[in-house]
Amino acid sequence: MIRIEGAVVALVLVGAGAGTAAEPIAPDQVERLANLIKPRAGEEKWQRIPWLTNLWEARKQAAADGKPILLWEMDGHPLGCV
Incomplete structure (x- = not known):
């Protein structure tokens, strides 16, 4: 019984934080964050590979x-389980 109560308390505590939203991004921080996450030169080298989509031609x-x-190769939706 103690294990069940502990699990319920843990679920309630985890669930309590799940509904809270993150702080909004301040307008003066948007450009800095965009530059931080934008791929830099040389990070997209895979795009220069001449990929083929026809297996027989490849x-x-x-x-x-x-x-x-x-x-x-993958099965399912390309964006995952949506």
Whole structure:
């Protein structure tokens, strides 16, 4: 019984903080924060790779170049469980 009561108290305490909103961002902080999270030069090198979306064409090119294939495959919605 004590374990159940402890679990209920823990859930109530966790749930109590879940409904509180974060402090709004001050207008004078927006530009600083945007610059902080914006990707810098050189951080997006993966975009310069000539990715292929056709597996057969990628296989032919990889065979011709003597290189392996990186197959990125996922099931479901690309943004996760929405």
